[in-house]
Amino acid sequence: MIKIAPSILAADFSKLGEEVLEVERAGADWIHIDVMDGRFVPNITMGPIVVDAIRPLTKLPFDVHLMIEDPDRYIEDFAKAGADWITVHVEAAPHLHRTIQLIRSFGVKPGVVLNPHTPIESIQHILEDIDMVLFMTVNPGFGGQKFIHSVIPKVEQLAKIIKDKNLSIEIQIDGGINEETIVLCAKAGATVFVAGSAIFGEEDRSLALQSIKRAGEE
């Protein structure tokens, strides 16, 4: 069973609560929350107060994707605001092991994110300590970009390592996911799929979400 995590970055922020409830009714498995600091990536989005504000609305797991420099400074705030998962970029966390331990110390599941060009060798020594690897299939910073196909071999490579070592790690894909690209990623071994514009950009979110999910399960 695959999981779909709609990214609220593509939602209408003037009615964010309703948007979260709508994708929950549509069958979302997780809610993906994109946090950008204007430094690690060229865009600024939302902080812990937004997570805190929508937390009472749903029981769905909150998957907080930190695209920020020095993530350790904010992990406690996001944990207390109600994050169930926190993912940090390997490119932004030089003391990755410490960062992962910090996330776990708050009872939150840790994951590591790789930019499209970052090799999986960068995380080979931390695989035993994490619960998820997130592969960016666009350059982080904005929704609605084109899927980068050259990431697929990395996904296959990691899926094989996870299988060989018998590890329990989710493989998440973020960027340009739609009915077509999800098929390629699911075949490569991915288990969780972020989708922003392909869900919130559609009039009928339920139809959009369900057809993406069905495509990924085939």
Ligand code: DX5
């Ligand atoms: C990009 C974000 C993504 C983004 C995905 O930096 O991490 O989560 O919202 O949006 P789509 O699905 O439109 O590519």
Ligand code: ZN
């Ligand atoms: Zn994201």
